[in-house]
Amino acid sequence: MTKPIDSVSSWPLRDRVAFYAAWAAGIALIVIAGAIVVYMAFRGAQYFDFGLLLESPSSSLNQAQSGGFKDPIIGTALLLVMSTAIAAPLGVVIAVWLTEYGRPTGLARAVESAVEVVAGTPSIVLAMFGLILFQEWFGFLTFDAEGAVLGRSFIAAASMMSLIALPLVVGATREALNSIPGHVREASYALGKTKAATIRRVLLPAARPGIGTGTALGMGRVAGDTAIVVVLLGATLQIQNGADGSVFGLFRGTGSTLTSYVYYNSPAGEGLAPEKAYFAAFVLLLVVIVLNFVVTRIARGKEELWTR
């Protein structure tokens, strides 16, 4: 027993009020989350239409003919894969460099602060930076509308999205590397391994759960971001191939994701198809819940590998 036996009714009134306020806050959280999930599930079930998942959106004023959201689902998946492919390796490398090398110290502090800064930067600012960057310098990587460079493509969106995911990967990987005790490294050195080999063969495998957690958190953020998609992937709901129909053309093309689909079909995006927005939002929520579940599972798996 770490806590003494202590009955709430004997406390002064002020403490009792605060105690019940704490309970109320905790219960309110559960109620809010429950309300959101139940409401979205209810709406999702109400407007459930399996056909929508397999149908491309089409431009029509008549809602019954404006198609489903196959393209946004593909867009979300593509964006997740691409931005993770950029963010995960970069993040792991930065985290390894910061924890295992970190010299010169000034440079390491600068990199650390830069990652902190980018974690706090509004995604719309990143999106605007990306738009100009890809318009002016990397136009060949973006969608080409008859000579007019719009600065929009999956590549542009994914590279800016990766900046959102990066701090999460760096943070989780650093935490994992820091929690590996020094004697593990020393044992590896004692066996004649170089530092590089130690990182590759000992530290990275041990940090894998941390890397996984960070990546999954980053993917959740990427799946949920709207501002970058609206700005950098364009206002077209269909996926448009950027060049000749090849995979590279797809990367150069524009499209949509579930987030931008919801946004454009809500009253704010003047789409006025709330039922489709609800169903798409429900699918999006499912994606996020699955990613969340993955994080939980990974986090549970990593419990105290070394301290037994």
Added chain:
Amino acid sequence: MPGEGIAARLPGRRPRQPGPASAGAPGGTGFWTDARVELLLGAVACFVLLIILGMIGFVFSKALPSFTHNGLAWFGSGGDLDLQLEDIFSSPSNPADYVYSLRAWPLLWGTFVVTAGAVAIGLVFALFSAIFIVEFAPRQVNRVLEPVVRLLAAVPSVIYGLIGILVIVPWVGEHLISLDRKESVANLVQLDGASIGVGILILTVMIVPIMIAIVVDALRAVPRGWIEGASALGANRWRVTWTIAVRTARPAIVAAAVLATARALGEAIMLSMVAGSASFAPNPIDGITFIFEPTRPLASALVENVEGLSVVPFGQTLFAFAAVLLVSSMFLSLAGFVAKQSMRKYGIRP
């Protein structure tokens, strides 16, 4: 940490710096010697650093004309912001005739009101929730609460926005705003439910999980002995928590507030959906009506106008908005980082 360990404890041996065996070790790893790996990893880190520095410099250089043309009046109020933006958008194509005149106060004020409101309410809520999770919640409740907090943090802002615009805004417009109230400000602004109040409400739900996560970590890191010591002196559980744990965790509470503020500032999509997106500076002396008045924060203004980015003076004006956001969020991120570090003086790593 490497550098202290078994090597130092072995009897009869000189403690040797346990370095990697690379120094002159031939072969084994082939091309990837330590020096090369360090160089490569460092180069990648520097590359990312350069991109981020480039972004900051770039945003500021783009923003400069708008600031230099307006001076400090940029931050002031005056005129109709929508008309000013329209003039900037339709300014002549000759660079010498670009129009930059802008008074951004309604946007700044809207950003401030919504952010401050959400952070103030959210901080109290998050503090009590965190105390509940760490100190009072039965284990079964915690087993539900932890995924709940993670889920609330992960729900995309567009879903919050959708629920806001389709459920909460119409409800507020119909049931909470009386006709008299609508008429009282009808000459200024239309009250249809999309308002500061709804914006603050949803934004609070969005930032509370961030704050809870930070505060819970800090409260859990408070040494058990301190809590037990206070309990042994006869203080009740609430007093112990409030005077020992919460006080120790103060730097983390500051960090939580600061980081949540950064997140709230950047929230664009949800607020542009529910806060009414009118360039209107709501007036606190309107009393209760104040929270029903619409506004438009900076980030939402960016999302809604981003189509015009290619018009040079308009784009530069938008980058000026972005620069204001970037400066605030940079400052807040670094402040949060520093605040989190300061718990180390107790020997605690939150």
